[in-house]
Amino acid sequence: MPATPMFPLGSVLFPHTPLPLRVFEPRYLTMIGHLLDEDDPEFGVVLIERGHETGGGDQRAAVGTLARLVSVAAGADDLQIVAVGTDRFTVDAWLEDDPHPRAELTLLPPLEWNxxxxxxxxxxxxxxxxxxxxxxxxxxxxxxxxxxxxxxxxxxxxxxxxxxxxxxxxxxxxxxxxxxxxxxxxxxxxxxxxxxxx
Known part of the structure; x- marks a missing residue:
């Protein structure tokens, strides 16, 4: 997969599950702006295992879930977005966080129902x-x-x-x-x- 925009969070996102987010940090506002230009806007969500995402220095989980952007509403100084989890992935490599976190990912095979x-x-x-x-x-x-x-x-x-x-x-x-x-x-x-x- 090409470099994927990433949103490290203090919680886990599962496939087929909605993710409401309030986005206010400039770098993530930039990320959402870029995603809105895409036909199928998706970003990766990983759990922050240790530390705090703001300011860096956080330790991020190796397995996460892609999130497909389904709605965006603009507030005075933030965006209220809703995304939904799709496929799971493993992180192969983190890239520079400029202008926002990005990573190279490999999709995991979906689990099978019986x-x-x-x-x-x-x-x-x-x-x-x-x-x-x-x-x-x-x-x-x-x-x-x-x-x-x-x-x-x-x-x-x-x-x-x-x-x-x-x-x-x-x-x-x-x-x-x-x-x-x-x-x-x-x-x-x-x-x-x-x-x-x-």
Whole structure:
């Protein structure tokens, strides 16, 4: 892939999941401006594993997700954008951050859905919704609607699971759909046990 504009964030983006962002830093405003000139505007999102993105010196994750820009609304001194996660990638090399972060990427093969995974998917969705209903400050609502397409819904279940960034990053790096769903179940059970103990 040619050099891809990048947006390191303090959170994980999953395929098939919306990403609302408020963009106000000049370099990212420049990046969005360039993307708006493209037919299929996409940028890469990676988790900042350590440090702060502003001012540099951050450590960025090696696996991320492409985000397709779907809407942009201009405010007085910022842009409100919505993008949606598409394909996962690995970062081969970071390029200069001028005028904004960029990287060379290799796309990861998409995970494959098999109908034999349906019981696992149902179990994962059930526990995630149950735990979400118990968490007061969860980012997602327990009644969040999921896609009717099974593969997209599986990623969305991972996205709404009430987990920390590092657990979510573990999910993002899954190599099989069964592995993804099993990890969602195990990590959400662990999170639930911690809340119950607290």
């Amino acid at each position: 109908d034999a995974l349906l019981p696992l998917r149902v179990e994962a969705e059930s526990i995630v919704r149950r735990v979400l209903a118990r968490v007061d400050d969860a980012r997602w609502d327990a009644a969040t609607e999921l896609s009717e397409e099974p593969l997209a819904a599986a990623w969305q279940i991972a996205a709404i699971a009430p987990l920390g960034e590092y657990d979510q990053y573990t999910l993002l790096r899954s190599t099989t759909m069964g592995g993804l769903l099993r990890q969602v179940i195990d990590l959400t059970h662990e999170a639930e046990a911690l809340w119950s103990a607290g």
